[in-house]
Amino acid sequence: MSKGSVEEQVKELREQLEHHEHLYYVMDTPELTDGQYDSLMNRLKALEAEHPEMVTSDSPTQRVGGKPADGFQKVKHSRPMLSLDNAYNEEDLRAWDVRVRGGLPGTEAVAYTCELKLDGLSLALHYRGASHDGSQLERGLTRGDGTTGEDVTSNVRTIRSIPLTISAAKLKAAGLPMEFEVRGECVMPHAAFLKMNEEFEAAGLAAKANPRNAAAGTIRTLEPNIVAQRRLDFYAYFLLQAEGGEMLLGSQSEALTALGKAGMRVNPQVATVDSIDGVWEFIQRCEPLRDSLGYEIDGIVIKVDKAAQQRRLGFTGKAPRWAIAYKFAARAGVTKLEGVAFQVGRTGKVTPVAQLSPVFIGGTTVKRATLHNPDEIVRLGVRIGDFVSVERGGDVIPKITGVVLEKPRGTQEIVFPECCPACGSALVKEEGEVDWRCVNASCPARLREELIHFGARGVMNIEGLGDAMVGQLLGQVEDAVDETDIEKEEAAAPVTVREPLVRSIADLYRLTKEQLVGLERVGDKSAQALLDEIAKSKKAPLSRVLLGLGIRHVGQRTAELLASHFGAIEPLMGATQDELVQVNEIGPIVAATVHDFFAQEQNQALVKELLEIGLEMKAEKRVTTTVLEGLTFVLTGTLPTLTREIAKEKIEAAGGRVSGSVSKKTDYVVAGEDAGSKLEKAESLGVKVVDEAGLLELLEGAKE
Numbered sequence: 237m238s239k240g241s242v243e244e245q246v247k248e249l250r251e252q253l254e255h256h257e258h259l260y261y262v263m264d265t266p267e268l269t270d271g272q273y274d275s276l277m278n279r280l281k282a283l284e285a286e287h288p289e290m291v292t293s294d295s296p297t298q299r300v301g302g303k304p305a306d307g308f309q310k311v312k313h314s315r316p317m318l319s320l321d322n323a324y325n326e327e328d329l330r331a332w333d334v335r336v337r338g339g340l341p342g343t344e345a346v347a348y349t350c351e352l353k354l355d356g357l358s359l360a361l362h363y364r365g366a367s368h369d370g371s372q373l374e375r376g377l378t379r380g381d382g383t384t385g386e387d388v389t390s391n392v393r394t395i396r397s398i399p400l401t402i403s404a405a406k407l408k409a410a411g412l413p414m415e416f417e418v419r420g421e422c423v424m425p426h427a428a429f430l431k432m433n434e435e436f437e438a439a440g441l442a443a444k445a446n447p448r449n450a451a452a453g454t455i456r457t458l459e460p461n462i463v464a465q466r467r468l469d470f471y472a473y474f475l476l477q478a479e480g481g482e483m484l485l486g487s488q489s490e491a492l493t494a495l496g497k498a499g500m501r502v503n504p505q506v507a508t509v510d511s512i513d514g515v516w517e518f519i520q521r522c523e524p525l526r527d528s529l530g531y532e533i534d535g536i537v538i539k540v541d542k543a544a545q546q547r548r549l550g551f552t553g554k555a556p557r558w559a560i561a562y563k564f565a566a567r568a569g570v571t572k573l574e575g576v577a578f579q580v581g582r583t584g585k586v587t588p589v590a591q592l593s594p595v596f597i598g599g600t601t602v603k604r605a606t607l608h609n610p611d612e613i614v615r616l617g618v619r620i621g622d623f624v625s626v627e628r629g630g631d632v633i634p635k636i637t638g639v640v641l642e643k644p645r646g647t648q649e650i651v652f653p654e655c656c657p658a659c660g661s662a663l664v665k666e667e668g669e670v671d672w673r674c675v676n677a678s679c680p681a682r683l684r685e686e687l688i689h690f691g692a693r694g695v696m697n698i699e700g701l702g703d704a705m706v707g708q709l710l711g712q713v714e715d716a717v718d719e720t721d722i723e724k725e726e727a728a729a730p731v732t733v734r735e736p737l738v739r740s741i742a743d744l745y746r747l748t749k750e751q752l753v754g755l756e757r758v759g760d761k762s763a764q765a766l767l768d769e770i771a772k773s774k775k776a777p778l779s780r781v782l783l784g785l786g787i788r789h790v791g792q793r794t795a796e797l798l799a800s801h802f803g804a805i806e807p808l809m810g811a812t813q814d815e816l817v818q819v820n821e822i823g824p825i826v827a828a829t830v831h832d833f834f835a836q837e838q839n840q841a842l843v844k845e846l847l848e849i850g851l852e853m854k855a856e857k858r859v860t861t862t863v864l865e866g867l868t869f870v871l872t873g874t875l876p877t878l879t880r881e882i883a884k885e886k887i888e889a890a891g892g893r894v895s896g897s898v899s900k901k902t903d904y905v906v907a908g909e910d911a912g913s914k915l916e917k918a919e920s921l922g923v924k925v926v927d928e929a930g931l932l933e934l935l936e937g938a939k940e
């Protein structure tokens with residue numbers, strides 16, 4: 237290989253890795269699987285090992301993580317938060333054991349502590365002495381670029397498994413001082429991940445690829461109330477001194493015990509063993525647990541137990557020598573694509589679902605995998621009858637990653653339907669989007685999910701109209717065959733066995749007590765309670781009804797804007813696209829979807845029925861002031877007294893709007909301490925900058 241071509245390869249690999257790291261760490265939207273990324277990285281490592289003169293300090297092989305994001309205060313870590321070296325098989329692992337023992341005096345025994353490698357993002361929590369007795373969570377930081385993290389304290393405070401205070405008694409029992417640092421992994425449990433993606437889909441947002449990206453994206457949103465809803469979890473695995481970040485106790489095993497006593501969540505799957513054989517046994521025992529934990533793990537972390545030995549072994553540039561991550565094999569298999577089913581979700585999104593010849597992958601039999609959308613089918617070039625590779629990487633739902641075998645004879649093209657498989661109405665695809673949707677509000681496939689959504693808290697608030705009741709109203713029985721994640725998808729298509737009592741949202745309002753009492757487990761009292769709840773919902777304000785109708789892109793805020801602009805449903809229904817765009821904050825895409833929705837005959841009929849039934853559908857009277865109306869604010873840095881959420885609330889209550897990024901359209905940037913690039917951008921664009929006092933003055937004006 238000529239030098240020139242090696243240089244070019246190295247350069248290209250670095251560029252690619254940087255691109256994918258940006259997508260992964262900063263945007264939380266990876267395009268490669270971890271396996272694909274790792275093989276690029278390993279190629280670069282191999283080239284750099286052959287040509288050490290080409291190693292530069294900014295090569296992706298030498299760096300940890302991504303860049304700290306804007307919008308958060310940046311804080312330097314007590315000591316760098318590093319990455320871990322990887323072992324991909326038993327051989328790598330044993331070679332590491334030899335290196336470890338070689339780095340220590342010959343006579344010393346080495347014990348290893350084995351832990352699950354949780355697949356989330358690491359956080360550093362600083363606990364400091366409080367004025368009362370005990371210790372208080374002072375700060376929570378992300379890893380950032382390893383040296384400097386993002387201050388995400390207000391988000392971290394919403395995670396229930398992170399104690400906000402630790403009493404003096406607990407500290408004493410754990411043998412901890414008042415001040416210390418805890419590092420650990422923040423993960424999003426599978427259940428929370430699936431729920432979040434459902435919500436994203438309903439709001440017309442791109443789903444997160446896996447729980448890790450979802451957790452990372454969540455912890456870096458600027459809205460703690462959103463974080464609180466997402467049910468993140470935290471497992472502690474390092475205990476450090478507050479100053480300098482040295483290990484606090486004599487060993488990793490003692491540290492884990494102390495963390496548990498202090499009230500931190502510590503993963504129960506842990507073992508301290510006295511040889512690499514013991515490590516290998518732990519790995520054999522834990523890998524099969526992978527599917528039943530309820531959260532992602534991607535391997536096992538092995539740490540030299542004794543602090544003194546850790547210190548002696550020290551660090552390479554990017555990782556400690558005293559720890560290694562044993563990575564589980566990517567969970568992939570090869571099987572035949574037997575057919576494709578088309579599933580209709582609540583928002584009408586049609587998802588092609590691959591029907592596979594059953595294949596055993598990572599402890600589960602996989603029979604279905606998602607093909608996402610028609611573009612994905614084209615990208616993969618997959619046809620029915622092909623042999624495909626199926627992966628269950630960090631993803632909960634298996635996906636097809638490629639065609640393995642050149643097409644044997646007799647394969648068949650996958651034809652995406654033009655009409656909804658459930659109701660036959662023409663599918664619609666909006667410009668710039670990849671998904672086809674059924675826009676018929678009364679489509680039976682959508683109906684079940686729709687009714688559940690309609691009755692939900694925060695929408696029409698119909699208590700008692702949950703999953704089970706909706707199933708009964710539709711005359712469906714649950715298909716409770718199996719409880720794995722893949723099978724759950726199957727359960728989303730329950731079988732209708734009885735004549736449904738309800739065929740549209742409007743039918744809810746026609747239910748009678750006799751009908752309800754006829755259902756399983758429904759007594760006189762609960763039937764009446766449900767009818768009362770349904771009747772009460774007729775008074776729901778227009779914004780809630782709009783939300784309940786499940787119009788794409790129409791989340792709570794958009795629903796409120798539309799409701800307050802039009803006041804009632806009739807003028808909204810009759811509005812042209814141009815008129816819709818006139819509404820404050822409504823852009824052409826939302827205007828077009830809303831217009832399309834009301835242009836559909838079925839939807840018009842539904843609204844007409846709801847009016848006849850007596851739903852009020854009127855806008856709520858605005859009680860707030862409007863002096864900041866039409867003004868857009870961007871918040872940056874830490875304000876002296878107001879939290880970001882409260883500042884946002886106050887601005888919105890006065891009719892203003894808070895945006896995440898500065899542009900020419902920004903009216904004011906409210907800057908606090910340590911304001912970063914947003915302040916610079918505001919200054920360069922000539923946007924007005926005010927401090928907290930200035931904001932309060934504007935709000936004061938709002939009161940007059």
Ligand SMILES: NC(=O)c1ccc[n+]([C@@H]2O[C@H](COP(=O)([O-])OP(=O)(O)OC[C@H]3O[C@@H](n4cnc5c(N)ncnc54)[C@H](O)[C@@H]3O)[C@@H](O)[C@H]2O)c1
Nearest residue numbers: 256260266268269270273319320351352353354358473537
């Ligand atoms: N798909 C992509 O495009 C893409 C891009 C960049 C990185 N990646 C992936 O990210 C990973 C590299 O990231 P990394 O540097 O965080 O390394 P890593 O994830 O391989 O290992 C280090 C991390 O393990 C975590 N960890 C979990 N459990 C732990 C425990 N019990 N003790 C100690 N640490 C524990 C910590 O967060 C630590 O930061 C690779 O697996 C790579 O595949 C993927």
Ligand SMILES: [Zn+2]
Nearest residue numbers: 656659674679
């Ligand atoms: Zn349909």
